[in-house]
Amino acid sequence: MRQIISILLENEVGALSRVVGLFSQRGYNIENITAAPTEDKTLSRITILTEGDGSVVERITKQLHKLVNVIKVSSQQDDSVGIVEREILFVKVQAVGHTQREEIKTLCDIFKAQIVDITPELYILQFVDTSFEVDRFLKAVAEQAEVIETVRSGVCGIFRGEHSLHS
Amino acid sequence: MTMMSGAQMVVRTLEDLGVDHLFGYPGGAVLDIYDALLESTKIKHILGRHEQGVAHAADGYARSTGKVGVCLVTSGPGATNTVTAIATAYMDSIPMVILTGQVGTPLIGSDAFQEVDTVGITRPIVKHSYLCQCALDIPKYIRQAFYLASSGRPGPVVVDIPKDCVRPSLRFEYPEQEGPVRLRSYNPTKQGHRGQVKRAAKLLADSLRPIMLVGGGAQLSGAIDEVRAIAHRFNLPVTSTLMGLGVYPSTDKQFLGMLGMHGTYEANNAMDKADVVFAVGCRFDDRVTNNLSKFCPAAKIIHIDIDPASISKTVTADIPIVGDAKTVLNQFIEAFDEFDLHENEALKTWWAEIAKWRHIDCLNYAKNDTLIQPQEIIEAVYKATNGKAIIATDVGQHQMFTALYYKFDEPRKLLTSGGLGTMGYGFPAAIGAAVGNPDSTVCLFTGDGSFQMNIQELSTCLEYDLPIKIFILDNSTLGMVRQWQRMFYKGHISSTNLNYNPDFVALAKAYGHEGIKVTSPKDLDGAIEKALAMKDKLVIVDIACNTDAKVLPMQQGGGSMSDMFLSED
Numbered sequence: 225m226r227q228i229i230s231i232l233l234e235n236e237v238g239a240l241s242r243v244v245g246l247f248s249q250r251g252y253n254i255e256n257i258t259a260a261p262t263e264d265k266t267l268s269r270i271t272i273l274t275e276g277d278g279s280v281v282e283r284i285t286k287q288l289h290k291l292v293n294v295i296k297v298s299s300q301q302d303d304s305v306g307i308v309e310r311e312i313l314f315v316k317v318q319a320v321g322h323t324q325r326e327e328i329k330t331l332c333d334i335f336k337a338q339i340v341d342i343t344p345e346l347y348i349l350q351f352v353d354t355s356f357e358v359d360r361f362l363k364a365v366a367e368q369a370e371v372i373e374t375v376r377s378g379v380c381g382i383f384r385g386e387h388s389l390h391s
Numbered sequence: 392m393t394m395m396s397g398a399q400m401v402v403r404t405l406e407d408l409g410v411d412h413l414f415g416y417p418g419g420a421v422l423d424i425y426d427a428l429l430e431s432t433k434i435k436h437i438l439g440r441h442e443q444g445v446a447h448a449a450d451g452y453a454r455s456t457g458k459v460g461v462c463l464v465t466s467g468p469g470a471t472n473t474v475t476a477i478a479t480a481y482m483d484s485i486p487m488v489i490l491t492g493q494v495g496t497p498l499i500g501s502d503a504f505q506e507v508d509t510v511g512i513t514r515p516i517v518k519h520s521y522l523c524q525c526a527l528d529i530p531k532y533i534r535q536a537f538y539l540a541s542s543g544r545p546g547p548v549v550v551d552i553p554k555d556c557v558r559p560s561l562r563f564e565y566p567e568q569e570g571p572v573r574l575r576s577y578n579p580t581k582q583g584h585r586g587q588v589k590r591a592a593k594l595l596a597d598s599l600r601p602i603m604l605v606g607g608g609a610q611l612s613g614a615i616d617e618v619r620a621i622a623h624r625f626n627l628p629v630t631s632t633l634m635g636l637g638v639y640p641s642t643d644k645q646f647l648g649m650l651g652m653h654g655t656y657e658a659n660n661a662m663d664k665a666d667v668v669f670a671v672g673c674r675f676d677d678r679v680t681n682n683l684s685k686f687c688p689a690a691k692i693i694h695i696d697i698d699p700a701s702i703s704k705t706v707t708a709d710i711p712i713v714g715d716a717k718t719v720l721n722q723f724i725e726a727f728d729e730f731d732l733h734e735n736e737a738l739k740t741w742w743a744e745i746a747k748w749r750h751i752d753c754l755n756y757a758k759n760d761t762l763i764q765p766q767e768i769i770e771a772v773y774k775a776t777n778g779k780a781i782i783a784t785d786v787g788q789h790q791m792f793t794a795l796y797y798k799f800d801e802p803r804k805l806l807t808s809g810g811l812g813t814m815g816y817g818f819p820a821a822i823g824a825a826v827g828n829p830d831s832t833v834c835l836f837t838g839d840g841s842f843q844m845n846i847q848e849l850s851t852c853l854e855y856d857l858p859i860k861i862f863i864l865d866n867s868t869l870g871m872v873r874q875w876q877r878m879f880y881k882g883h884i885s886s887t888n889l890n891y892n893p894d895f896v897a898l899a900k901a902y903g904h905e906g907i908k909v910t911s912p913k914d915l916d917g918a919i920e921k922a923l924a925m926k927d928k929l930v931i932v933d934i935a936c937n938t939d940a941k942v943l944p945m946q947q948g949g950g951s952m953s954d955m956f957l958s959e960d
Contacts, residue, residue, distance in 0.1 A: 233576065234576055237522065238510060238514075238520070238522070241511070241514065242514060245514050245515060249515045282703075283700070283704065286699050286700035287700050289699065289700070290698065290699075290700050292518065292519040292539060292574065292576060292577050293519075293576055294576060295575065295576040
């Protein structure tokens with residue numbers, strides 16, 4: 225089962241490597257990971273997407289808690305309505321000739337994606353949505369045009385309502 | 392206002408933390424610290440002969456005294472040589488601070504001479520680690536390291552100190568410690584959940600086939616009186632993991648012996664048939680549980696542990712209680728006041744059943760006139776030391792024989808690598824214990840294999856007059872591996888014969904110590920007496936014993952707790 229784990233931790237040298245190291249040491253899987261300082265520069269926030277049933281995630285959560293730098297850990301199944309999650313995608317595509325360029329432009333309009341860079345033969349498209357929608361968009365793009373390269377940010381998530389890591 | 396260099400801050404901070412013994416080995420990156428160390432009158436430095444020995448000695452010091460063990464080594468190979476010792480301490484939750492030298496900060500990452508990423512290499516085997524960036528980080532990080540090492544679930548903490556941070560020419564104001572160390576991201580739970588304690592107390596009070604399982608956590612938290620009080624009050628049968636030995640007196644009639652792979656028949660059967668397992672500070676390691684799916688089928692598990700990650704990791708707890716063993720057991724003692732205690736009579740049937748298992752006498756073994764049995768060596772030393780010695784062991788058959796035949800009645804008397812199973816641990820650990828407990832008899836049970844893994848420390852013992860009594864259970868083989876080859880590998884003996892051992896007696900003498908060779912059962916007691924009588928001498932007693940002895944009983948792999956081999960056939 226797809227699970228999102230949010231971690232609030234000290235923004236210190238080596239803190240991220242301890243988190244990542246823990247996953248490999250204990251044989252847990254990281255699908256993707258995002259990390260950045262919060263509004264309080266002494267703190268960082270990490271969002272990890274992993275696979276596993278409830279008991280595996282509970283074990284991961286406990287082990288993460290054990291890391292001295294970690295302040296708070298929270299997890300959420302992605303199918304629950306409790307979390308807002310987004311991922312950013314950049315895709316560089318071949319865009320040659322008026323017809324193809326128009327078709328890609330139309331596709332972007334339908335998906336509410338943006339063209340953020342152009343050259344005579346290339347577009348860079350930007351798309352922000354859930355991982356599921358990013359997959360769908362990418363598939364649609366690939367059917368329209370030749371994909372040169374893609375980059376995805378990994379999931380960034382925040383809990384709905386009052387549930388907060390900063391309390 | 393005191394101005395001092397980073398090197399002086401290392402020394403001063405250790406002094407302020409009450410460190411009186413520092414185990415170490417010098418080298419390029421720590422030259423300045425060693426220079427500053429000469430000025431200290433409070434810290435006695437113990438020079439080992441190999442960094443692994445140095446760090447194991449700090450571990451043995453910590454286990455036997457309950458204080459934080461501290462060691463100091465240089466960068467690169469100095470640091471990597473401590474890795475096995477750090478992992479050993481980590482697996483057994485031993486409070487240790489490892490100070491490692493590092494190349495200067497401008498050189499970090501340049502593959503400089505004796506540079507290694509110490510923090511990176513040790514990351515999976517430490518509770519936490521620090522890399523100092525400036526002199527003023529040193530007191531801060533060392534204080535935090537002590538606090539982390541000794542609180543919550545204890546463990547080793549590495550402080551990596553680059554050479555430019557300790558430069559004598561750069562002096563700073565020494566920051567005095569103001570109040571206790573606090574870390575916002577680290578607050579271990581001491582107190583158990585009151586509701587859970589109540590539920591567990593009721594479950595225990597109502598049980599008819601209870602068993603108390605004591606682990607290393609009880610040892611580390613010092614829950615000695617509490618364990619004994621609760622066991623007596625409920626007339627509970629008590630078993631122990633390897634790390635818990637001594638918390639409950641092994642000679643007491645309620646003690647069933649160690650459990651697990653080489654546990655006693657009565658302990659493993661009582662576990663298997665129990666209706667409540669009252670587990671205090673243990674982590675249900677695979678050497679304890681055997682096949683998890685067949686583990687204690689009838690039992691409700693009450694599990695007290697300070698580490699939430701240890702609870703329901705392998706064995707699912709019915710009543711988990713996160714907290715310090717001593718604190719939580721005191722909560723239990725209070726909670727019991729609210730219950731009508733059942734009469735000791737209530738467990739009469741249970742004890743009768745246990746008596747039947749005991750009657751098997753699973754530790755019985757056959758002696759003979761010509762060949763010394765390893766078991767009788769342990770028993771003889773036990774008798775000669777009145778069970779009062781601090782005992783270090785290495786790893787292998789002799790370790791299990793020690794656990795089964797030396798009856799530990801007091802805590803912190805057995806120093807052994809339980810989790811990692813480190814051969815070469817015992818001798819340096821005994822050194823640490825001898826340094827920390829100058830008034831105690833310190834003995835080492837080792838094998839001819841294990842002893843050679845850190846034999847160089849014989850020199851350390853001469854330098855510091857450490858009169859350790861070393862009993863080599865010398866069977867000219869790697870006994871435990873051979874046992875497995877005989878039992879599970881069709882008797883194929885692959886690379887386990889040790890036919891080129893040194894003359895250990897001559898070796899002892901070469902290092903300036905005493906040595907005694909024993910080959911006949913009739914000489915055993917006399918040799919042990921003679922060794923123990925040499926109070927101020929290190930003595931190696933090299934005892935030729937049965938190569939084919941097996942550690943029994945033994946659980947059958949993949950079975951339940953009670954599926955055991957009891958005898959050779």
